[in-house]
Amino acid sequence: MPTKGNYVAGRQVSRWDTESDNVDIQYRHFDNRESPGLAEFFAGKKGTILKVLLLFVCFLIGLIIGYIIRRNIHEKYISPSTDSSPVTVSSIYQDYDPAVSQMLQRDLEDIVNIEDHIKTWTAGIGLSAVGSTMKIVMGAHDMWQYFPLDGLTWTNYSVLLSYPFLQSPNRTTIAMETPNGTILWNANFNISAEHPEQMPFNAYSPEASVKGKLVFVNFGRKSDFGILHQLKVPINDSILLIKYGKIHPANKVKHAEENGAAGVILYPDPLDFANNNTEAVYPSTWWLPGWAVHSHHVRYTLMGDPQSPGYPSLDGVYHQPNLKENCLGCPGIPVQSVSYNDARSLMRSINGSSVPDDWIGGLGVAYKTGPGHSDNRLVNLTVIRDLVQRTISNLVAEIKGQYEKDRYIIIGAHIDSWNRGGVDSASGYAVLWELLRTFSFHTKKGYRPRRTLKFALWDASKYGHVGSFEWVQEMEKEIGLGAIAYINLDTVVRGNYTFFAESSPLLFDVIREAASTVKCSDLDYQDMSVLDRWINTYRDPDRPTQPKIEALQGDSDHSPFYYYMGIPSFSPAYMYNPKKYPNLPNYPAFNTLEDTKEYLTNFTDRNNYTLHIKVTQIVADAILRLSDSALVPYNIQNIADVLQQGKSKLKKMNYTNVNSDFLFSEIEIFSTKARLLQMNLTNLDKSKINEEILYDINDKLIQLPRIFIVNGGLPEFPQYRNMLIAPHPENLYETEVFPGILFAYRQGQVTGDWSGVRIQQSRLAVATRQASNNLQSIMTVLQSLH
Template identity: 35%
Template structure:
């Protein structure tokens, strides 16, 4: 008898070992998790989320608790870096502890900006002899009783450099790139002058940068009645929601976010920090200061040269002019700010998952404000707190989430998303490995007209599905989705309500633009006043002293909208946490990419002329579309009873956004690393299809590096499309 050859022996041993291992695994998976439960671990692995939990959420939601949180957090100003912010952090931590949540305060020491000492920042107007004709008011007029009015910080723009500058004035409309371009085409020179721009349309920091790029020596920002009031309606706060003439919008002016002293790394006790001179290079080089429209009246009415174009006319009661102060008057800006290191406090709570504890759905909202911040951010914080309370109560009632939940209260968002940036940088490796999504709550009740959403394409379907699950707050016969759709400005051929690109401007930014974590940010916007829909760029009292508790009660008197947006977030997060297959749609992402590339078709001849591999980019997008469709079909045909296959699919879905993260960042803005979901270079608040490519296309053709950089960046874009397609194609 022939003895078996060694290869046969190896095969027999291997098969025996495999059979034994399979038996062990099967036995383990089949064992009861608890002695008193018949549900096995395999049963749990194969269990879908229970949609009946949403009915429980409806019973749990408590608008009195929402009101309690808003009242408490708007009693005193919530400026970052002040003792009050530490107390607010402890208040939130203690509430979460009472509800059974594990919560901790995470502290960072960061560089913040304040008006210097007892100095009053101001803008003044002088006649030809040097006599002062006007000086801006140092504070907004208190209009309701305030518990600690001395804590209200004077109007200022954070991180504005100091300056004592004097010169002629030039009106630059909204201070956008196209506004300065129009002035240049008209032969009006901004260089050596002080610019004055109205708030709105784009991020204030972009206004400052464009003024600086055009040679201005300073810039004044104000809120024009055309953008922050409505004609014929004089119901100014506290009699209504409109902005009084003394109201001033505060805000930061930096385009690089996070702690300014530790860019790219967390602000820990071991972090290297450059010296003050090096850090100052990140800030604008010209002073910036905000004023109210009562003060702006004196400046703008003194201009006499060049009647403005019709679309530049504001609603102060005179004809606006562009430049040339009457009688040789001059404007003086006297700005003295200081940058100081202060502690900030994030509060982080967690509910551990029972099946996929190593996968986390994160939601958060900042709680700091320039003054009282009733809308921004406390309306969002109150809904965050109610959502957290509902999940904590569900947990105590026996619900166990499939994935982990992380709940975050951020500090110092108003200074450039500082708290969230530092935490993301501090936890980058863990987040990129385990984070599924981030849901942002900021300014949740910004208006009372319609639901709106800024969301990455992967999450479009999840947002739509959640809005289909609950009724409209205005018409119970309609779903929230149907009400949203009826009010959407979406093109008529699209059946879904319009979702805006994610953009930036709130705490979702480091998650998506730095770490590649799918993010969404939904809220109520627009106004219905006396049955009429009022369109405003933002809510009129934004970042002013008058954004107080009373404002939220005007917008949402019975907290009907607050209840709706709470339930929306509960259902969205429940689906993200409990769905066996992550509700992320790659086909939607590929379709949006294809739509965005078509908008660049007008540049095809320029690409060809400059040897850009544009056709290869188009081919890579087509391959991605095909791969996404095939991958979607894999999900449809998936054996859902096989937890290993489910996990493999989810891991691929979780890797989609990471495929577009490049360590070197965008060509002109390396602090933003997502090739597709970084903010626009022309407007930090807005999103765009291909932000890095569009940055480069804005460069003048005289720049010798323009087309070489475009060729390189198109290569990187093409590679990312092919790489993601390969991930989706592989078994």
């Protein structure tokens, strides 16, 4: 708006200016009289005739000009047509550039930086809110302030966390005693009484002291409990000994509670975690020593803070009281982990039936079911826990996009650990730091991403991705509209056998193409790309020319983004050979005190942080594809593949009076349109589209996965809202297609009521039709270009 006194003589005054009080007008010429010579020329009868002639000439000139203008307008006018062809076409402003990718990758080869980040992280115990996490967040914040960022946000949340009783950690005990109470044996799971923050524990276990006979339940799967029932082994009021592995610890405990157990003891069997005692153990190798104890949360419902389900736990919001006695989604029976040395003592002289062959582990004792021991000894499990409200902190850095500021690629890593976390979580933290450094400082050199980048450090991830879930709930409206993808950097170097990725289907192509731009780290295969080597080491049996990409497991920071919000996500890593070690849920030292910087550098990334650099370079290229590609690089054919997979599964199930024709028909319609549209997008001549058309197409692509998000969540699982894919209700490490339908089906098998199946099928069918309409709207835009 013009300001008073700033008017310049000769400048045009707009309508805004004339309606404003802040315009100065010059009055000094208003009293000047008309030139006398011109007045005399038009005076008298002669002047009147001249005036008439002048007016007539002006009129003729006006007619001629009007005709010319009108004729030109008709020549340029384009009548309405069914194809809505654009009048003008201009080129797109920015697209993925391989040269930029190589430039960024060259700047991501600093080994010293990676080592420094990992050294900083592993200097203390990373227990959320009481360990070194606050120091890590503050250190990152203080450094990132000097990066050329467009935003840096620190957010605190007040959440309910679980700890060992820090004032007296040794009050948690596992003992064997005679029926009259004489102590025969005590577990030795606290190797460092001087550092109570290093006490192994299972977060969200309740405080309790229980006594009972010991029963062995293999991995604690439902099928394992089924075998015990077949053998008529009594489980009620027993203490259950269960191996780590195969399924998530929380699912093991939930199955135990559902079967009437009094408590649970978890342990890592040496068959799986020490290669069946055939090799040396840590510190000579990466295999777990006999004294090592795992920590893990055992919470059933992972929806952020237990005190504020459904909304972020910010200062001032309502926190539900009395949760120490009634913690949302927490187990009702005590849980504690032990080493396999202690498990051997517990299993020695156990009574009962011989177990199936595939239950036998590497403890070197007879594996029997129980209950109890030959001398009638009992197991006493006493767990003392602090369940307290603590402040956790997330830190989010932002680099604004040049052309699409309201669309985001989010990259995250967690900053907490149960221990020193050399692999988990220092490795992901180091990779994220280097990515932020490189992308931010290249903005000073002239590069800026097309879309906005957000780099996040999450707190309290080990408690069930609490920090990331709180942030997602707070930012739900914003990221629900604009987030294109989330990249999760969690334990990014778990081994050195192969590159590995978990992903939602829309991003499969992005990961594979990014891996093709980076050279293999293996000295024997340096002529190959990471993608080539990945195909050789971890081939997809259904697509032999492609590497196998796994589904996203349920207990990591990608979960709220993908399973709650529908935001496509992926999680990259270097991995041990999962085919050779199928029972390992992660690298052996995962969640133990043995996970140190030395463990990482001696066993998982032995060649001077080379694998960290490779992961960083692959992720950098993936970020570039997601942020800079003119067209959002989703492969929508992969959604059709998921629908077809679910359809095949439903056809094999024994329904009673349930008609699936409507759903199956909608799946076929979507599949046909997806195949045709993906072909058109792949072959699209981008010179024929402008930014307006591009924005319209991308907007529809971004909304496609959100169509399958159901308000209120899936039956019994409000933390999961994705109708296409969700974590399996009996194992957070696995997923299932059409989770709502399958949950209702399992209920129908028990109750005989199939109305739930009909409802879930109808919801999915309607969503699939809406998704088809979404694809058709994109096809209409593309057809208008021809």
